Amino acid sequence: MSSFGFGTLTVALFALVCCSGSDEKAFEVHVRPEKLITSLNKILLAEQAQWKHYLISNISHDTVLWCHFTCSGKQESMSSNVSVYQPPKQVFLTLQPTWVAVGKSFTIECRVPAVEPLDRLTLFLLRGNETLHSQTFGKAAPALQEATATFSSTAHREDGHHNFSCLAELNLTSRGGDVFQKHSAPKMLEIYEPVPDSQMVIIVLVVSVLLFLFVTSVLLCFIFSQHWRQRRTGTYGVRAAWRRLPQAFRP
Structure with missing residues (x-):
């Protein structure tokens, strides 16, 4: 019994x-x-x-x-x-890194503290409804310790459209008990396309040329404005001097 x-x-x-x-x-x-x-x-x-x-x-x-x-x-x-027994009450999911390029690797880690018995616990790492990895724990594992499951994968374009989560399941049916389940909060990956080296060089050159043209245009505008100002100031000075001359000296 x-x-x-x-x-x-x-x-x-x-x-x-x-x-x-x-x-x-x-x-x-x-x-x-x-x-x-x-x-x-x-x-x-x-x-x-x-x-x-x-x-x-x-x-x-x-x-x-x-x-x-x-x-x-x-x-x-x-x-x-x-x-x-101690059913899972908290399930923590970590994605590292959260911003990853297509073709690069990332790691999924699931942690469940204080669960007993560990030999009846299974951790499922999920992408949407798909199981990426599952892990069980042997009888030799110490009781009421943190259970951890880790899985490394390669990032694909479609990974950015799915939630990642962890399911902790404590199955006691073989001992006459129930099944206890607890989900982690879902998380998402930010996926981006890597930029080729040749394309990066072109982008740098274009940005450099645009920056040069901008600086040149600013300098030219400044030079022309100073020249125009000097011309206007010189004309007004001659007219003022002419007006101050006595009438006898005027032709």
Whole structure:
């Protein structure tokens, strides 16, 4: 018998394996958690002659609950495996770099903190609805650690039209549990076409010529404006001097 829990677990322990017709007064039931006697709290919620109902709390590790009972003077026992799980609550996706040229490589990284058990976790790196990479984790992986999946790919033009995301899936169906899923926030790549070297040289030359023409035109405008100003100033000076001459000196 197995069950899943995290923090608090309600356990109904039924000792019904006694032979039929046994005396109920001689029937006793008690439980003890294996190796976690001091860390688990037990509260008796209800009981009858052939069963007891306990609330088990402060569960932080996988454990085994044992039910020991006496039936017609014979000692019997039953066990229940309790597996602790922590579903994914946060999923972080990173694209590096976020601005990439066609044909260049980029990296997708997915991080999921504090998940347990890791051997039931799978990370899916997605482009739209397409799975680019999936990663599982072995039993040797430490519990409640950050799970990370990394995948490198080459940028294509169509990558700029799709969202990238990460799906974390904790599948507990093989142990009698449920499937827990959590998606990251979607992100997009900025894709651009690389500029050929010859084209870059042409662009630099054109920009240089245009800049030269602009500077030359500014200088010419300045020179002509100064020349025109000097001519106008010289004419007005002669006329003013002529007017100041006495009438006798004028022809």
